[in-house]
Amino acid sequence: MHARRTKMLFIKNAKELFLENARELGMYVALVVIVATLTIMTKGVFISSRNITNLLNQTGYIVVLAVGMTLVIVIRHIDLSVGYLSGFLGAVAAIAMTRWHLPVYLTIPLILGFGIIAGFASGFLVAQMRIPAFVATLAGWLGYRGALQLATMAKGTIVIPNLTFNAISNDFIPDIPDIGILPGVHKLTLILGILAIILFIISAIRDRRKIIRVNKFRALAINFFILKLVFVSAIIGGITWLFAGYQGFSWTAVVLLVVILIYNFIMSQTVLGRHIYAVGGNPEAAELSGISVKKITYVVFCSMGMLAALSGIMFASRLRSATTTAGQLFELDAIAAAFVGGVSMSGGIGKVTGSFIGAFIMMSLTSGMNLMGIDISLQYIVRATVLAAAVIFDVAIRRREK
Amino acid sequence: MAEATPVVEMRNIEKNFGAVQALCGVDLVLHHNEVLGLVGDNAAGKSTLVKVLSGAYIPDGGEIFIEGKKVHIANPWGARSMGIEMVYQDLALANNLDVAANVFMGREAVSTRLGPISIMDKHHMEQETQRLIDRLKIDISSVRSRVERLSGGQRQSVAIARATAFDSKVTIMDEPTAALSVAAIDKVLNLVRELKAQGSSIIIISHRLEDIYQVSDRMMVLRHGRKVLDCPVVGSLDEFRERLVAYIIGARDDFAEKGAN
Numbered sequence: 128m129h130a131r132r133t134k135m136l137f138i139k140n141a142k143e144l145f146l147e148n149a150r151e152l153g154m155y156v157a158l159v160v161i162v163a164t165l166t167i168m169t170k171g172v173f174i175s176s177r178n179i180t181n182l183l184n185q186t187g188y189i190v191v192l193a194v195g196m197t198l199v200i201v202i203r204h205i206d207l208s209v210g211y212l213s214g215f216l217g218a219v220a221a222i223a224m225t226r227w228h229l230p231v232y233l234t235i236p237l238i239l240g241f242g243i244i245a246g247f248a249s250g251f252l253v254a255q256m257r258i259p260a261f262v263a264t265l266a267g268w269l270g271y272r273g274a275l276q277l278a279t280m281a282k283g284t285i286v287i288p289n290l291t292f293n294a295i296s297n298d299f300i301p302d303i304p305d306i307g308i309l310p311g312v313h314k315l316t317l318i319l320g321i322l323a324i325i326l327f328i329i330s331a332i333r334d335r336r337k338i339i340r341v342n343k344f345r346a347l348a349i350n351f352f353i354l355k356l357v358f359v360s361a362i363i364g365g366i367t368w369l370f371a372g373y374q375g376f377s378w379t380a381v382v383l384l385v386v387i388l389i390y391n392f393i394m395s396q397t398v399l400g401r402h403i404y405a406v407g408g409n410p411e412a413a414e415l416s417g418i419s420v421k422k423i424t425y426v427v428f429c430s431m432g433m434l435a436a437l438s439g440i441m442f443a444s445r446l447r448s449a450t451t452t453a454g455q456l457f458e459l460d461a462i463a464a465a466f467v468g469g470v471s472m473s474g475g476i477g478k479v480t481g482s483f484i485g486a487f488i489m490m491s492l493t494s495g496m497n498l499m500g501i502d503i504s505l506q507y508i509v510r511a512t513v514l515a516a517a518v519i520f521d522v523a524i525r526r527r528e529k
Numbered sequence: 530m531a532e533a534t535p536v537v538e539m540r541n542i543e544k545n546f547g548a549v550q551a552l553c554g555v556d557l558v559l560h561h562n563e564v565l566g567l568v569g570d571n572a573a574g575k576s577t578l579v580k581v582l583s584g585a586y587i588p589d590g591g592e593i594f595i596e597g598k599k600v601h602i603a604n605p606w607g608a609r610s611m612g613i614e615m616v617y618q619d620l621a622l623a624n625n626l627d628v629a630a631n632v633f634m635g636r637e638a639v640s641t642r643l644g645p646i647s648i649m650d651k652h653h654m655e656q657e658t659q660r661l662i663d664r665l666k667i668d669i670s671s672v673r674s675r676v677e678r679l680s681g682g683q684r685q686s687v688a689i690a691r692a693t694a695f696d697s698k699v700t701i702m703d704e705p706t707a708a709l710s711v712a713a714i715d716k717v718l719n720l721v722r723e724l725k726a727q728g729s730s731i732i733i734i735s736h737r738l739e740d741i742y743q744v745s746d747r748m749m750v751l752r753h754g755r756k757v758l759d760c761p762v763v764g765s766l767d768e769f770r771e772r773l774v775a776y777i778i779g780a781r782d783d784f785a786e787k788g789a790n
Contacts, residue, residue, distance in 0.1 A: 396648055396649060401634075404623070407625065409621070409622065412634070416621070416636075417635040
């Protein structure tokens with residue numbers, strides 16, 4: 128009797144999980160398929176520690192933009208200005224350090240502050256003046272492009288000599304001194320990974336207890352729960368091992384982890400996040416419920432501006448210089464990443480983690496096809512197909528849900 | 530019941546839209562634990578009148594009293610803080626959020642406050658929502674269902690439950706049964722009865738006279754921005770309908786002299 132009930136609960140959970148998360152499951156399946164295909168086609172080079180580390184370091188500045196873009200698209204807007212804003216603020220960072228001789232620890236907060244101001248300006252046009260975001264940020268796109276050319280006019284390229292600044296996108300977290308075991312493996316990375324797994328398991332068990340206290344039948348069946356724990360732990364462990372096998376976590380990985388954790392937390396656990404989704408789902412209803420759509424619009428554009436600044440810092444750091452073409456087309460890569468990651472144009476739907484996966488899928492394709500020596504023109508076509516397929520899948524699932 | 534202070538009293542309310550007089554001196558009284566039906570032809574001023582009460586419109590003249598106290602309602606939030614809740618005709622729900630999130634939209638329960646960031650107490654909100662839908666006997670399988678997956682009747686029930694969730698004094702429903710199937714209409718009307726049984730005071734606007742007849746204690750007819758009938762709901766449905774239609778189309782008018790002055 129008891130066993131049968133558990134089994135029924137198991138099946139019910141499985142069905143619900145599948146239905147509720149069909150879109151996300153589809154994305155993870157696509158990720159696994161793409162990674163597996165690229166790995167086979169490159170005879171294992173793609174999944175090597177070195178390649179994945181480089182891939183992440185090259186993707187970082189797009190991921191950061193995609194995270195901000197997720198919020199913008201969730202509230203039914205778009206921001207086309209962030210690419211050149213990122214490039215321009217990267218150039219300002221370079222000027223701040225080379226010409227104004229500001230220390231790096233002052234430059235970074237200053238640039239982030241500039242980003243917030245730029246975001247506020249877009250927010251003003253969209254929320255206050257009620258100009259469609261597409262047009263308002265298209266003006267930004269033109270303006271920041273001009274500003275970037277002005278900033279880099281003297282030499283075309285501003286070389287950044289600061290080692291700390293350049294470490295952000297090029298260097299790795301330090302390791303604990305060698306104690307003889309596991310040579311060639313980054314031990315601090317391993318330790319951090321193990322800590323992450325332990326933290327995850329503890330918090331998952333605590334959450335489950337809390338749910339059981341409220342309603343026993345709403346919790347995942349125990350075998351499903353264990354499956355989930357093992358699966359997620361294996362993923363964290365696998366990723367950690369991958370990084371530990373090369374030079375450990377890069378600073379970019381640390382920055383991304385922090386940004387994604389903070390944004391994911393805000394979007395899923397806080398009142399602010401709930402209000403952002405409410406405004407995206409039904410702005411009139413949100414307004415009538417006492418949520419200020421204007422305030423949310425400002426907050427989301429300011430956050431986008433700040434992340435564009437961070438993206439600019441990461442890109443300038445990666446190249447160890449500011450260039451005239453920095454930021455070109457970043458905005459479209461970020462938007463594509465968000466759509467591949469399940470963000471919906473109709474508003475109210477999309478997760479920060481999804482956009483990260485979306486960015487990772489798109490960059491994996493580039494990296495993998497580069498390794499295979501596929502012509503750049505074909506690369507664009509393959510990526511176009513993946514983007515279209517993701518959106519078609521998305522629309523099909525949503526139509527079936529209704 | 531009549532001697533007690535009314536929950537809501539609106540006196541001589543006027544509202545103009547440019548040259549159009551939408552309301553010319555309308556009085557409205559709602560007693561405790563009473564369901565008041567508000568009917569009238571299109572553009573008779575029903576919606577305008579309740580929008581004045583819910584803070585969506587500022588009246589050009591007249592006074593509003595809530596439990597005997599004169600109030601000034603400046604916007605929907607102000608009305609809400611005075612205990613006036615409105616269920617909008619076009620369903621003010623966010624389809625992308627679940628039932629609990631919709632019920633608590635705009636007044637999320639908070640567990641921890643970290644400066645500008647407030648962490649939600651999701652368990653509390655889910656529990657309270659479950660309690661609410663149990664109390665109102667609303668048929669929804671899980672408070673975690675996204676609203677877009679619910680039927681029209683279920684959605685309307687959620688919208689009504691949400692309006693009554695926070696100790697409101699008055700619940701205003703604007704065409705709660707419009708665009709619903711027959712079975713769903715029954716559910717919504719049952720919900721109105723349940724609310725009345727639990728002590729709510731309700732103003733309900735509807736084109737469907739049989740709905741008003743079924744659930745209202747009293748009804749009021751508006752025509753061209755004036756009140757033409759205010760009486761208890763009595764008699765059979767057919768008599769009731771015949772009588773009402775005469776007032777709606779303007780064949781009869783109980784307040785004719787007053788209006789002429």
